[in-house]
Amino acid sequence: MILKYLIFLSCIVYALGSSNDDTRVIGGQNASLNQFPYQVSLRYKGTHSCGGSILDSKTILLAAHCVAGSSSSLMTIRLGHTQLNAQTEEYPVKSFTIHDDYDPFKVINDIAIIKLTQPILLRDGVQAITLPQKDTLPGEDVTLSGWGLTSYPGGKPNDLQFINLKTISLEDCVHAHNASKQPIMETELCTLTTKGEGACQGDSGGPLVDSNGVQVGIVSWGKPCALGYPDVFTRVYSFLTWIKQNRH
Structure with a gap:
């Protein structure tokens, strides 16, 4: 985890x-299927671990504690469906940025941005x-x-x-x-x-x-x-x- x-x-x-x-x-x-078009699932070693939202075609917004201490090479972002087990789009994570003042003990400044290796195709049901x-x-x-x-x-x-x-x-x-x-x-x-x-x-x-x-x-x-x-x-x-x- x-x-x-x-x-x-x-x-x-x-x-x-x-x-x-x-x-x-x-x-x-x-x-419903397109009710939350910005919603994504962060996968760690293929398993859902956190939620997130689409900022733009190559950027995801989420909490720092979701990625702190982890390797981007083991993460993917899945989107475009409301079911976790659906065979849908999955994007490798290129890198992530955690707020400089994030404190894991006090859990403050708990914000991070993920960059994807390739852009998301924004459309109906997949929106920033x-x-x-x-x-x-x-x-x-x-x-x-x-x-x-x-x-x-x-x-x-x-x-x-x-x-x-x-x-x-x-x-x-x-x-x-x-x-x-x-x-x-x-x-x-x-x-x-x-x-x-x-x-x-x-x-x-x-x-x-x-x-x-x-x-x-x-x-x-x-x-x-x-x-x-x-x-x-x-x-x-x-x-x-x-x-x-x-x-x-």
Whole structure:
């Protein structure tokens, strides 16, 4: 696995499934084929490990902890389908760039960019994500998509899942995590709706989008899985300059 034991403990991945249907996120549902055209699966040695989003035809946005300490030669990006086992396009990873101030112990500045060896053919169902032009406020409706575990412990779903969430204030997020040694930074964004709805291992690095389909967050960390604690995302708006400097 890409995730080291320490990061596994601190990083969350969306989606707890019900006992009756382990292919569905609690409070969520299966995604339709072209619903999330920017969604990708990061494969490590051929196995799904993290989500990510298409920035442009040769660039993928995701979390630093998804690639830190790993070799790009063992990574590929798969896209163009909602099912993990679908025989679809797969692109070798040329290189990746991690934020210079990424701290794996505090899990801050958790952002990275992957460069592909060849360009993606952008088309219907495979599109670049839109980046935010304004910051995200508490109380906004947001949507998470990913192939994270549907139970903890448990297995990954084959079908891409999505769930609708609400952003909360940093103050509420800090209060909820007051027993945690992990800091909550202004460069992070938190969501919480209700216990039983949230992220789990495998959603890490994936996109959180607002009601206009603009990516506002990257799945970073939390208490696994959907136990009623806020999930913490890298706040994309805080890193627009860094993205611009490192995407080409």
